[in-house]
Amino acid sequence: MALEAANHYLQLAGVHGTSTPAVLLTVLLLLIIRLAWVRTATASTRFGKQQQLPPSPPGKLPIIGHLHLLGSQTHISIRDLDAKHGRNGLLLLRIGAVPTLFVSSPSAAEAVLRTHDQIFASRPPSMAANIIRYGPTDIAFAPYGEYWRQARKLLTTHMLSAKVVHSFRHGRQEEVRLIINKIRAAATRGTAVDMSELLSGYTNDVVCRAVLGESHRKEGRNRLFSELTEINVSLLGGFSLENYIPPNMVMADALLRLVSVKAQRLNKRWDDLFNEIIEEHLHPSKPSSGEQQAADFIDLLLSLKEEYGLTTDNIKAILVDMFEAGIETSYLTLEYGMAELMNNRHILTKLQEEVRSQGKKLDMITEEDLSSMAYLRATIKETLRMHPPAPFLLPHFSTADCKIDGYLIPANTRVLVNAWALGRDPSSWERPEDFWPERFLQDQDGDVDTQMRGKDLRFLPFGFGRRICPGMNFGFATMEVMLANLMYHFDWDVPNMVGTGAGVDMAESFGLTLRRKEKLQLVPQIP
Numbered sequence: 001m002a003l004e005a006a007n008h009y010l011q012l013a014g015v016h017g018t019s020t021p022a023v024l025l026t027v028l029l030l031l032i033i034r035l036a037w038v039r040t041a042t043a044s045t046r047f048g049k050q051q052q053l054p055p056s057p058p059g060k061l062p063i064i065g066h067l068h069l070l071g072s073q074t075h076i077s078i079r080d081l082d083a084k085h086g087r088n089g090l091l092l093l094r095i096g097a098v099p100t101l102f103v104s105s106p107s108a109a110e111a112v113l114r115t116h117d118q119i120f121a122s123r124p125p126s127m128a129a130n131i132i133r134y135g136p137t138d139i140a141f142a143p144y145g146e147y148w149r150q151a152r153k154l155l156t157t158h159m160l161s162a163k164v165v166h167s168f169r170h171g172r173q174e175e176v177r178l179i180i181n182k183i184r185a186a187a188t189r190g191t192a193v194d195m196s197e198l199l200s201g202y203t204n205d206v207v208c209r210a211v212l213g214e215s216h217r218k219e220g221r222n223r224l225f226s227e228l229t230e231i232n233v234s235l236l237g238g239f240s241l242e243n244y245i246p247p248n249m250v251m252a253d254a255l256l257r258l259v260s261v262k263a264q265r266l267n268k269r270w271d272d273l274f275n276e277i278i279e280e281h282l283h284p285s286k287p288s289s290g291e292q293q294a295a296d297f298i299d300l301l302l303s304l305k306e307e308y309g310l311t312t313d314n315i316k317a318i319l320v321d322m323f324e325a326g327i328e329t330s331y332l333t334l335e336y337g338m339a340e341l342m343n344n345r346h347i348l349t350k351l352q353e354e355v356r357s358q359g360k361k362l363d364m365i366t367e368e369d370l371s372s373m374a375y376l377r378a379t380i381k382e383t384l385r386m387h388p389p390a391p392f393l394l395p396h397f398s399t400a401d402c403k404i405d406g407y408l409i410p411a412n413t414r415v416l417v418n419a420w421a422l423g424r425d426p427s428s429w430e431r432p433e434d435f436w437p438e439r440f441l442q443d444q445d446g447d448v449d450t451q452m453r454g455k456d457l458r459f460l461p462f463g464f465g466r467r468i469c470p471g472m473n474f475g476f477a478t479m480e481v482m483l484a485n486l487m488y489h490f491d492w493d494v495p496n497m498v499g500t501g502a503g504v505d506m507a508e509s510f511g512l513t514l515r516r517k518e519k520l521q522l523v524p525q526i527p
């Protein structure tokens, strides 16, 4: 049972996707369990028994700890375990060798992300992140400290500020137009479109364009970035094998080397691509960015390199973040949003009415038109409430001992905030399982903008505090203009069920991000 669960978890961690066969990993795991049994027993005594730690469920096993208690939908398992064994939204599990605090209530989130924000603002060490992110010297996985502070300042001031994001609007609109044309062709033929493919291609191209400028489509580069990003997500998804390996264990080095092979191969592919692109950007013959298009991220980073004391590797690490953090999050939200609209036709109609009230026969809805569309934004927020793309945010990591609700949270504890459970908590939300964008327009939920930034920390799709997502403006800009145009230009139906009002399957598949199990196929019609 425990091994079954461990094997399952390795799969979640994306380790099965490596060139190392899953079977070999399972055998290694068995070996680790055998070799480290004694050590773990000692460690658990040191960690758990005498101190007032947050509550844990019974049934902890050597090495894998509480792993066997988690089902394939980890966000749901944790919500249920917390309801049974947690206290005030605090639950301590041992996942492999790592003590992990799960946070599932607004008050616990407040303690971790606001009151003691500084203590919990770091990231747990990860070998894969070290390799893929040059240190890590990116932003998302960099430990809390001066390097992270400076790099984040650069990002928020020069790359992701509202002004810079706005300056990319022409490129974004061009990408929307390409997608709308493809859908129009399908509507004319009367065929279904693969919305998953179109929307992931769209968000990929929007990010590629911001990062690389006009050269993003050269020789299928956008597709290559999409492929590499996908592998990154699978490698860093869930929990990584290194967490199962007790430090100082005989063979630990050899095992870690084995697991790092895939990360190194992947890093080499990113590195070659970045070298080529940076070389192009430094070349004197590179055309300067046009009047309509802002300088791309590579230009910006190269021009700020000296001022911020960055190396070329630091720049590459930050670029990896842009792809990994920027593409899938917005794509999944758009895809879930469309799926929810198909299952709630009255909301689809209401949204279409808002968007179409801009006037008939517009070529397209532009970003200038969006400011009057409160229901559009509310629909996206409601999608994020029910389907936060990062259900546990990114892992936080405590750098000092800390007391919350009388419990000791020791230094070096990994902290995962269950944003998915917070968004569906019946004590925080009326009709939590209903897709109901109006809740974001109503007074009862308070001021919408304050809520976006987590007024009472029950709505946390972007996190909160020092590590809050710096790409919120970029994400909203990408999603809003696309969703508005999908609503403006087309009516929508489900294949083989046209005219019946049938909905779509909402089954989820858990990883670092929360994806839909099935691809979203829809039939567009020109109204």
Ligand code: HEM
Binding pocket: 139, 140, 141, 152, 321, 322, 325, 326, 327, 329, 330, 333, 388, 389, 390, 393, 394, 395, 396, 460, 461, 462, 463, 464, 466, 467, 468, 469, 470, 471, 472, 474, 475, 476
């Ligand atoms: C729907 C869109 C998006 C969602 C829901 C989202 C969500 C998140 C979440 C949950 C975190 C972790 C917060 C934490 O650890 O507490 C995060 C971090 C981050 N996001 Fe986003 N994100 C989105 C779009 C973007 C975009 C478009 C970019 C950049 C182009 C971006 C860049 C980042 C970066 C760099 C971090 C790391 C911040 C740090 O560790 O200091 N995100 N995002």
